[in-house]
Amino acid sequence: MAEKKLVEAITSRNDDFAQWYTDVVKKADLIDYSNVKGCMVIKPAGYAIWELIQYNLDQMFKATGVENVYMPMFIPESLLQKEKDHVDGFAPEVAWVTHGGLTPLQERMCVRPTSETLFCDFYAADIHSYRDLPRLYNQWCSVVRWEKETRPFLRSREFLWQEGHTAHATAEEAAERTELMLNVYAEFCEKFLAIPVVKGRKTEKEKFAGANATYTIEAMMHDGKALQSGTSHDFGDGFARAFDIKYTDRDNTLKFVHQTSWGLSTRIIGAIIMVHGDDSGLVLPPLVAPTQVMIVPIQQQKEGVLDKANELKEALGSFRVKVDSSEKSPGFKFAEQEMRGIPIRLEIGPKDIAMGKCVICRRDTREKIECNLEDVTQTVSKLLETIQNDMLARATKHLQENTYKAANKEEFIKAFNEKLGFVKAMWCGDRTCEEKIKEEMAVTSRCMPYEQEQLADTCIYCGKPAEKMVYWGKAY
């Protein structure tokens, strides 16, 4: 009965995807709602995924020369206001601190919604010479944006992220870094999260407040909607001019630096859930699964069963393995392991032990394999790799099959009417057309992909000459 309860508790993915998402997040024990409105509690099962993301992404950053730092969490109001576009973009959604203890502050401060202004203020004092460049700093921290509607991982008033902030001698170097970090994000998503992404540039309308250009990786969820999964911004010398960040070049003249910033947040956990999950719950890619193998002893009260289970755990020491020796029934344990998305379940009971075997079950396909006990390590090792690869292959197939081309407005409407996904279509570059398309068809431009195609000569909306091919979609 308890088993049924656990499984029945989640809505089917195809009945109500939004409710399915909420159910999984809760039943897989990733988060809990808190009494602090709009903020969530990230529970051990959820935070451990973030720790694996942090660890692996951080290694990739460091391999490109990035160093970690920590900036204050507060931004004095005057500092936030230095770059006009930036303050316009963020001021309406920040939390303001007005009192320290019992005393009103002379100048109120916001809790960082992002830290461009703090890094700029620091760089202005810290950078003097071309020898000080590039500066390749990153920080792992939490940020606050006063959202009205919130959803676990996807949108909350406080979230965890990393924000990289770099300063360079030339515009070219800044542009290169912007692209390099976008590529790091894309590679990370494919390799570790088994999520394929579309890489491209945001339109003027969708770019970051204060940036010259914003680049994005867009992932497709199971329901065909897009999730912006990481962004990389090229600031040119805009912030440098606002904050007066200059360096003395080799030719002894003063020049403005060129800057970038790039971020990826706990939102990406929402992508993992919505790309890979199924009606039994979460399905985690092995490389970011906090537990990769759950050993479930069958008839564990019988002599030797628990010992054998623990022995197998030892043998599998190079993986992240747990034994579920709780008092629950095996059926309940199976349901729980599936709900939590643990990639491999290993069942071992008295009969298996007598035959020198065990049963290995893949979470992603539910395929069961009988395995000789002496082959367990090798089998698990190979299977984790296979699962990781198969998950990426399935997600890639889903992305491809749900990406359509539209040469004109009729095809565009038809494509979105048939099934939600991405639609590639030509655009004149005019903001008005972009806004009209959003208004009339409730889809937004996701990006102008690096890989451009010439689907037609004219904009699908206005018929004027086309400038760019754009990915369109509904977004989270």
Added chain:
Amino acid sequence: MAEKKLVEAITSRNDDFAQWYTDVVKKADLIDYSNVKGCMVIKPAGYAIWELIQYNLDQMFKATGVENVYMPMFIPESLLQKEKDHVDGFAPEVAWVTHGGLTPLQERMCVRPTSETLFCDFYAADIHSYRDLPRLYNQWCSVVRWEKETRPFLRSREFLWQEGHTAHATAEEAAERTELMLNVYAEFCEKFLAIPVVKGRKTEKEKFAGANATYTIEAMMHDGKALQSGTSHDFGDGFARAFDIKYTDRDNTLKFVHQTSWGLSTRIIGAIIMVHGDDSGLVLPPLVAPTQVMIVPIQQQKEGVLDKANELKEALGSFRVKVDSSEKSPGFKFAEQEMRGIPIRLEIGPKDIAMGKCVICRRDTREKIECNLEDVTQTVSKLLETIQNDMLARATKHLQENTYKAANKEEFIKAFNEKLGFVKAMWCGDRTCEEKIKEEMAVTSRCMPYEQEQLADTCIYCGKPAEKMVYWGKAY
């Protein structure tokens, strides 16, 4: 000249310890002051030390069953007020958020100064049965306390730390966990930071706001002052009663949980500096040194020198090694490596290469060793271990030599007059005596150590029967 400048820039440790500290923190590039009053910027060299502390301490936590989570950074005012002693202790020094965007909040919230109230609020909803216990949660985050006087690492308005919060079925289990975590801290300080500590219990006057008992590790700095380096609190069921955190026990009755919390912060970096540093700057224990070996090529423009330096770096791949191939003079590089506290400097020039040798220099003793190139890996490996051990031995000797015993008031005054350190003395247990001693002699009780001695039968201040032996000292 540049070399001189770097070295001259720091005050001698014995001339002005406080100024020496400020100089080292700045010249070793650990932090920078920010334009956010009372907050610091932790620069790469400082943050990398914190990353090593985090990584190693986190491993030790996890080995005891602790899991990481993340709670919101805001505490609604009504939540902060639930435990009376706690709110009295913290309310005067918190930062208040009063507006979200343009809208005033219905209830103001503070930025967490510590998260007992948030964890309690969560546990009250999350814990139902004895099966849910113990809960062993920890989070790595930043906290805010509106200090008036700030000093880098030692006291700042925002600082980084970990805070563990556990819930248990019985008072005994909570008491055991409190002691276990204090022991983890003490072991961590000795093993990784080469800092010996005194373990003991705080007096009622000095305990944490809301705790039944607070335990502390106290380290002695080079100047003889104490630095409280980590604390572990036993809350009994005080918070559980205030927040109504109950569980159904095996006997089917409702019982209050018993709780603990324990924290260690970036303050500990201040301890590393003040225990080990010298007049040439920082001296880092190898286990938490972001760079363990700095290879300095001599006459690097000569053919083969840089190649050999890089080859050595490769050979030393299992350690954290850098080659300083910048354009600075070798002398400047030496001074910089010393200022930054890098444990080993490896000098290699054309003459060394011709002889198949290099020069290895210990940061802690400045001893120089000639080393055959084929023995470099082994020599460095052993030397790092030796340096780590010797640093602990020196710090332990310093602690022992500057800890005095006083059987009565005269001896107590004399001990503190001679040289600053710790003084062990008997105390009646009366808060008034403790306050008077502080008032008259400007020293505070550091702790009632686990290892009690019977130095006399009476309190050194009032002459009434003694209850406890106490460590006294001046503190940061």
